[in-house]
Amino acid sequence: MSVDLEKMLRPVDVSFPPFPAKFMTLADGQEMVVRQIGRDEVPDLLPYVEPLIHVERDFYDIVAVRVYAELLAYQRYRVQDEYVLVAQIDGALAAIVNGRRVNADVGMSFHTLALRRGLRIGAHAFAAKMEYHIDIMGQKEVLVVAESPIGFRRWMIEYQLEKRFEVPHELGGVPSYALTKEIFDRARGSLVVGRRPVPERLLAKAKAGILPPSDPPKPPADALAARRAKSDATAFQHEADQFAGLGKK
Amino acid sequence: MQREIYAYKCKKCGHLHYPYRMVCRECKENGYNEFEAVPLPHKGKILTFTRVHNLPAEFDVAILQLGIVELENGLRILGQLAMEHPKIGMAVEGKVEIVRCAEYEKNYGMVFYEA
Amino acid sequence: MRDVYAIGVGITSFSRLDYPLTEIACYPALMAMKDCGIHKIDHVYVANMGASRLNRQTGLASAVVDSLSLTPAGAEAIENGPASGASAIKQGFMAVASGMNDVVMVIGAERMREVNNLDATDFVATLSHPLAEYIYGVTLPALAGMFTRLYMEKYGVTERHLAMVAVKNHANALLNPFAHLRQPITLAGILDSPEAMTNNPYVAEPLRFFDCCPVSDGGACIILACADVAKKLKKPLVRLAGVGQATDTLAVHERVSPTDLTAVKLSSQKAFRMAGREPSDVSVAELHDAFTILEIVESEEVGFFEKGAGHLALERGETQIGGRLPINTSGGLKAKGHPVGATGVGQAHEIVLQLRGEAGKRQVKNARVGFTCNFGGFGNNVVSLVFVRE
Numbered sequence: 053m054s055v056d057l058e059k060m061l062r063p064v065d066v067s068f069p070p071f072p073a074k075f076m077t078l079a080d081g082q083e084m085v086v087r088q089i090g091r092d093e094v095p096d097l098l099p100y101v102e103p104l105i106h107v108e109r110d111f112y113d114i115v116a117v118r119v120y121a122e123l124l125a126y127q128r129y130r131v132q133d134e135y136v137l138v139a140q141i142d143g144a145l146a147a148i149v150n151g152r153r154v155n156a157d158v159g160m161s162f163h164t165l166a167l168r169r170g171l172r173i174g175a176h177a178f179a180a181k182m183e184y185h186i187d188i189m190g191q192k193e194v195l196v197v198a199e200s201p202i203g204f205r206r207w208m209i210e211y212q213l214e215k216r217f218e219v220p221h222e223l224g225g226v227p228s229y230a231l232t233k234e235i236f237d238r239a240r241g242s243l244v245v246g247r248r249p250v251p252e253r254l255l256a257k258a259k260a261g262i263l264p265p266s267d268p269p270k271p272p273a274d275a276l277a278a279r280r281a282k283s284d285a286t287a288f289q290h291e292a293d294q295f296a297g298l299g300k301k
Numbered sequence: 302m303q304r305e306i307y308a309y310k311c312k313k314c315g316h317l318h319y320p321y322r323m324v325c326r327e328c329k330e331n332g333y334n335e336f337e338a339v340p341l342p343h344k345g346k347i348l349t350f351t352r353v354h355n356l357p358a359e360f361d362v363a364i365l366q367l368g369i370v371e372l373e374n375g376l377r378i379l380g381q382l383a384m385e386h387p388k389i390g391m392a393v394e395g396k397v398e399i400v401r402c403a404e405y406e407k408n409y410g411m412v413f414y415e416a
Numbered sequence: 417m418r419d420v421y422a423i424g425v426g427i428t429s430f431s432r433l434d435y436p437l438t439e440i441a442c443y444p445a446l447m448a449m450k451d452c453g454i455h456k457i458d459h460v461y462v463a464n465m466g467a468s469r470l471n472r473q474t475g476l477a478s479a480v481v482d483s484l485s486l487t488p489a490g491a492e493a494i495e496n497g498p499a500s501g502a503s504a505i506k507q508g509f510m511a512v513a514s515g516m517n518d519v520v521m522v523i524g525a526e527r528m529r530e531v532n533n534l535d536a537t538d539f540v541a542t543l544s545h546p547l548a549e550y551i552y553g554v555t556l557p558a559l560a561g562m563f564t565r566l567y568m569e570k571y572g573v574t575e576r577h578l579a580m581v582a583v584k585n586h587a588n589a590l591l592n593p594f595a596h597l598r599q600p601i602t603l604a605g606i607l608d609s610p611e612a613m614t615n616n617p618y619v620a621e622p623l624r625f626f627d628c629c630p631v632s633d634g635g636a637c638i639i640l641a642c643a644d645v646a647k648k649l650k651k652p653l654v655r656l657a658g659v660g661q662a663t664d665t666l667a668v669h670e671r672v673s674p675t676d677l678t679a680v681k682l683s684s685q686k687a688f689r690m691a692g693r694e695p696s697d698v699s700v701a702e703l704h705d706a707f708t709i710l711e712i713v714e715s716e717e718v719g720f721f722e723k724g725a726g727h728l729a730l731e732r733g734e735t736q737i738g739g740r741l742p743i744n745t746s747g748g749l750k751a752k753g754h755p756v757g758a759t760g761v762g763q764a765h766e767i768v769l770q771l772r773g774e775a776g777k778r779q780v781k782n783a784r785v786g787f788t789c790n791f792g793g794f795g796n797n798v799v800s801l802v803f804v805r806e
Binding site: 076078202242 | 597605610611614616625626
């Protein structure tokens with residue numbers, strides 16, 4: 053009986069082409085590998101996503117909690133035709149992007165979660181995702197929404213995405229924007245970046261395991277001190293200790 | 302009605318200014334504010350240009366092309382460039398059009414086309 | 417005029433700070449007072465550009481002087497765009513040099529990240545001419561981009577040279593615990609690799625992402641005093657020997673020569689003349705590299721290199737730490753950060769540390785004469801300072 057129930061609750065995935073891994077050189081000279089993962093690697097990702105649920109700035113909290121849900125749903129067979137790509141630098145997790153194949157022509161982009169700042173990793177990850185839908189799956193368009201103003205500026209305005217407001221996006225039912233094959237072809241120069249095939253040793257290192265992100269956004273250590281020291285990691289802390297003695301004469 | 306952009310000619314020494322200022326830059330003696338408004342010529346050459354990718358919030362275009370144009374009478378003006386591939390030295394002709402819409406205010410300025 | 421000495425310095429990290437603007441101004445002041453051990457201040461100048469627009473705070477200096485409990489000392493805010501910092505130092509210098517005050521505190525503070533990046537870009541764009549530039553959608557990077565294109569045409573500066581400035585300054589910032597961007601970058605990553613266009617996209621062609629300084633919060637403080645006060649302290653004596661300022665047309669297209677930064681040249685000449693020094697005497701300099709092109713051009717205009725040859729000196733490594741004339745040992749605006757009003761004071765902070773021998777891993781050997789150039793608007797208001805070690 054229980055086996056039949058699970059069969060009813062579990063969607064049957066349509067077969068679609070896998071994402072061929074690619075690699076790119078970042079601004080600091082390091083190489084990043086973007087590859088698709090399967091359900092078996094999701095438990096390795098969850099512990100790196102969870103702390104971001106408590107980082108209440110730049111929309112990390114809402115993106116992280118939704119990504120966590122999407123990853124878990126993927127792993128436990130409760131979502132139809134989802135894919136997950138990860139970006140790794142020397143094995144360390146740098147970004148997670150995910151989405152869904154809605155049908156042969158339409159893709160649904162979920163999230164782009166970058167775990168390192170300053171190296172345009174989000175831009176590389178987003179581009180890989182669009183390439184997957186349009187070039188590799190051969191779809192006609194991808195539906196996209198943004199949770200943050202930066203995302204909106206970077207994707208909707210920069211790529212001049214088409215309004216598809218009559219279509220509610222699966223992320224919150226909000227009006228969608230579409231990145232069509234036409235827009236993709238016009239922006240090919242900035243959307244198809246990175247190289248294939250990935251050199252053997254790079255790919256092996258990435259596949260060996262997903263290591264902790266090297267410099268992720270951190271939640272405050274202490275709720276009270278956080279108001280003061282949340283983002284001033286060096287001078288304030290260092291000098292604050294010195295000030296502790298001032299005024300005690 | 303064709304709008305114009307004006308240069309300001311000092312009534313004392315005849316020096317032309319664009320944009321407006323209160324005291325003549327050349328003779329400094331025109332009794333403050335004594336200028337004659339003279340429409341700027343529309344033809345010139347591109348001196349330098351840029352394609353701006355990061356725009357302030359109100360602009361909903363992705364990229365803006367701006368350039369400094371040297372006009373026929375030697376004055377220079379900054380304007381938006383409407384041609385697809387600007388080049389230093391390109392001959393251009395300007396039209397006065399809306400360059401920025403902020404809330405209810407429309408700003409007019411020079412937009413240059415390839416001549 | 418009396419001699420004026422820099423007796424105390426303090427700085428916050430230049431990054432993204434979560435405490436209010438007034439506190440950003442106060443912390444470095446506390447550090448500077450601790451540095452010199454002097455807590456009796458005659459007057460306070462606060463350099464700042466955005467308090468009223470970004471932080472909804474007017475009369476900033478009054479708020480700061482109260483928070484520091486330095487009342488009833490006099491206090492003013494100084495606004496000169498990105499040159500506010502050095503302008504405030506100039507005011508402090510005049511107060512001490514004239515004999516009006518003995519100990520003056522100069523603070524620079526800015527909290528730009530109270531607003532998002534688009535609003536910050538627009539705010540800085542208001543430095544341009546309202547009718548001839550701003551309405552066209554001009555941003556500071558746009559003005560710098562047009563200038564850069566002309567400079568490349570005329571003198572053969574290339575995107576590679578610009579990238580070299582960024583790489584050098586990022587490397588210097590790794591040695592500076594207070595810098596905003598402590599992220600190494602390589603020429604391969606930002607220019608040569610096939611992915612360079614994504615890593616380093618155009619902002620205002622030909623300037624790219626890594627050619628433009630970040631948007632930063634931060635504060636810095638310098639305390640200036642007369643000789644009587646300075647000589648009682650047990651620190652190496654650093655004298656503010658030369659101050660110079662010059663202005664130029666507001667609209668960039670009205671400059672007499674479109675590839676010259678005349679206000680930089682004139683202000684530095686005045687500062688060197690007052691200090692009785694030559695550009696060739698300078699051991700270390702902080703130049704205003706809001707855009708990488710500016711470091712190159714300013715190094716020429718202030719007289720370190722021939723006009724049009726600054727990029728060649730950069731190629732030869734002369735401006736690295738350990739080179740003939742290290743420029744921007746702190747990481748410059750590019751990597752140390754650019755909290756607009758604080759920058760000029762931050763530059764002075766680095767020079768004072770260098771001349772005292774307190775710059776740690778960034779230390780330039782035998783630094784005796786230091787120079788700063790604080791560039792307001794797009795070169796229409798520039799303040800230069802010369803410091804000497806006595």
